Amino acid sequence: MIPLTMVGVLTIVFFVLRLSGDPVYLFTTQESTPEEIEMLREELGFNKPLPIQYIRYLRRAVVLDFGTSLRYGEPAINLILARWPATLQLAVCALLVSIAIGLPFGAISALKRGTIWDTICSTITLIGQGAPVFWIGIMLILIFSVRLRLLPATGSGTLKHLILPSITLGAFFAARVARISRTSILEVMQKKYIVTARAIGTKELRVLYLHVLKNAAIAIVTIIGLSIPSLIGGAVMAESIFNWPGVAGFMVNAVYNRDYPVVQAGIFILSFTVAVTNLVVDVLYTYLDPQIRLGSQKV
Amino acid sequence: MKRTIILLLFSLLLIVVVGYGSVFADGGNKTEASEGISQEITLMVTNLPTSIDPLQDTGLSALTAYSLLYDRLIDIDKSGNTIPSLALSWKPIKPTVWRLELRQGVFFHNGERFNAKTVQSVIMRALHGTESRQKAQISLIKDVQIVNDYAIDIITSEPWSLLPNRLSRLWIYPTEYFNQVGLEGFLKKPIGSGSYRFVKWQQDNYLILEKNDKYWREQQSEIKKITLRHTPDMNARINALESGEADMAFIIDPEQIVRLEKLGYKTLNQPLGQAYIYFFRTTLKSPVADVRVRRAINYAIDVDTIIKSLFLGMASKLEGQPVGSDAFGYDSSIKAYPYDPQMAKKLLAEAGYPQGFTIAFDGTSGMAPKDKEVAELIADQLAQIGIHMQINLNERGVYLEKMMNAKMSPIWSISLNYAPTMDLFGPMNNATSFTGHKSHSDPAFDSLYLRWLAAFDQKEQLKIGREMLKYYHDEALALFLWQSPGLYSISPKVQGIEMNPDYTINLLNAVVK
């Protein structure tokens, strides 16, 4: 499944690259002379027929050869891979933060539906969804770094550095988690087996975690999984504000600098990450939903 | 049971991922607040070099880092004059031969001795090495011959009076070491002769240096460790400064400078060797092809007011020439066009545009300080004399494309570098017909330029230079604005930091209190 997706991504990139005319210009710099351009064209095989180019392209992609960065002079894939762990770290922490904040908010909202608690939580969630990542980040920096001097404003390396960026990115994502939690929990609360659970004398708290959450988890996990790309998008902002040395910010700069090999490598790695995330979600699914795990055979 | 195993594995994975940064954390890139007692400083720079190999990044912003790690053959003072660094003297012994005497007793950080062979190797690699981006800069050098251990002859293909200034681009590294470890080895552990030596770096993230106690220049400074942090976002630079994580923030907006001053931070105001001007394209059929119109535009703009309102007075106005007083060849007798809207209207009428006209402008947004606001203010002021300037703001890639393919509008903005060579070359070259953007194509100017390049005698060179500057001014080849501002905010704990117009930094006298 994943290889198929990657081939698909690569193919799209291959054709987009050729949309804007002669693709060799994406690999040249300001200082390139006409002779150098010709050499580059030869080297990159742009003077060969399209199908052959496609094969070469795929073959190179398999060994992760996306060319040399125009700006840094190093293999593009190395630059991307060096920064990928940092983004992964940020994204995972942000995800944890967002679940830690979002799930309770959504749950309270659902359980106390119609009451003042629901209104409070829903309003905060709405603000959270509307507040831009950079606003949250800057506010947190102003308070915790500049005023209180408790946490560092930029950089990475220690757990302390991870806190503000994770919260910034996590807070932004938490709103989405809260919304979906609320909806799924409300939906599950309507089910008849919840009445059964109460009818056998289960205490409310146990009803919540054993019956409600366990079933609501399926929908929540699905939506979170589907939203991972937007988490990466938010990472672009967070990395810029906090100078976090990750792939997202680096990719944006690469686009700005027209450093095409890096952009190409970055797209590949990010797509791959998203594909793997989907896989992880699928695996989680089997853990959560027995019908998927065992296959729907009815007796 | 199975579930608990899965859960445990999952938690383990999570801990690894989260803790990765901490586990693999290097003490290096932590930005804790520097204690006054520990002699360490952190600088928030806009960009780190794209490569630690000094022949690969020709951008201006790389020079801060390079100037700490490496030395060059010559340095340039604040009036644009070349001063000895690793080279003690230089003189043309023939029209195409420059003899350089080199400093003795200079050792690189690894103990290798600096001598004539070093310079020869560096120049040869700069000329022929595949990774070298300096080729175009020193293309007129044909060969380097060793005279003795501490003297070389640089042989040029044509007479090149500008060679000394041009040598400011070559940072010297130990070539024996380089040949031993190769480019890859050098990139992993670069060696220079500068006041600080390399500890470690992560590209586009941080660079850590420690003091070179055996530096050949006198150092009062006790600063043991310097961290440069790559921070393209200005607010991040300011935040780091204010939170105590950093001691100096590079290139800050004037309003922020004022605010930081009130909080006790010190301001360093060192304009860059870069002229911000609006070029006119005389090669197009447009009103600005007429010199009267171009002069009128210069008269119509109140540059002082713009500097006061947008830069709070913290920018250095260009005096009717595309270089500042820090350039070699600057002519102090040339003055800026005064603000005279009446004169502007008169000239416009003379040129046949009593009602004014509409004209297109290509600018940028975010590439130069306040570029967008400047364009709007200028458009406003032009409107007063009847010129309606249509502003197009371009994103970087598009801007570069237009520039390289001569697709710019009749008026377009540019930050003209004359650093690091700090001479007239950049601005003059851009006004010839030998450019990609084809703004001007005047045989008269072209021939002046070629004579200037070929002029051998420095007096002759200065004389022709002045003629070109006068031409530039009288023909109003551009709307002269200001030198790109160089505003730095420094923690009161650190004193003695000096910046130069070419972005190089001098920490020889810096102290941390």
Place this chain on the structure above:
Amino acid sequence: MSETILSVKNLNVQFITKRGIIKAVQDVSYSLEKGEAVGIVGESGCGKSVSVLSLLRLLPENLARIKSDEIRFCDTDLLHIANKDMQNIRGSKISIIFQDPMASLNPVLTIGRQLREPLIIHRMAKAKEANNKALELLRMVQIPDPEERMNNYPYEMSGGMRQRVMIAMSLICNPELLIADEPTTALDVTVQAQIIDLVKELRRRLGMSLIWISHDLGIIAGLVNRVLVMYAGTIVEEALVDDLFYTPRHPYTRALLASIPQAEGQLKRKLQPIRGSPPDLLNLPRGCLFAERCNYVKDVCRKEKPPIRRINDNHRCACWMDTTTSEVL
């Protein structure tokens, strides 16, 4: 002398909605002896489910308003006890099974897990013991291969099987009272019969009291001792099962019995539905709630609510008329 285990006096249940107050149950009173089986019949919406759910506080808290003079189970005042005490009673002393077995089991827990759950929450057994007890119950409800089934998930079982599991779950703590709210309505006829037989068998074995709710008079016939007929939230007639079927007094009961399609007899006989429709619970009419549809209606019926008449020790009827003689009483 049998003891009364359940006593309900003047139970009123109202639902507060945006459109107004729905009077789902009005002034319902009845009692249950130990070991007795009582059936509650009535059409959809007559309040039969609501009246039993309210005993266990299983109605949505913010919507339902329960008022009663007394709801007593054994010696416990169900009306006023704390929620946690109610939780202790549910599933252990009083169990309830519901109508839709397909949706009533948690899809992500195994059958075994769900079966053990009542034992665990009521602290009646530890893990291993609970497991054995669960197996025992599965055998009791006649599910083949119980060891296999313990690890099945609900979706792997048919409706009939799931209902058996629900029954097992409800009995695993040995409750004194089992309430069955139309448990066979959603099942097909053969399975229905099986379940009914099963319940009869279990009652014989374990001796628990039973309240069985249905809209199907036929089911009730072979299963319970006594029947309550409800209409529009009130009890209109109460009698021993034989008396009800052979000598129904209330016009509604009579109409119900008359409307049962006959499998034997005159094939050409038309179905006899009850004309009209039940009253709007938001806007109940004055007088008898059945008046509009009654074949014996008189003026007084429309003006005043009928009293509850005692026909004999076990037979009561809320009507102005004596339907045997068509005279106003």
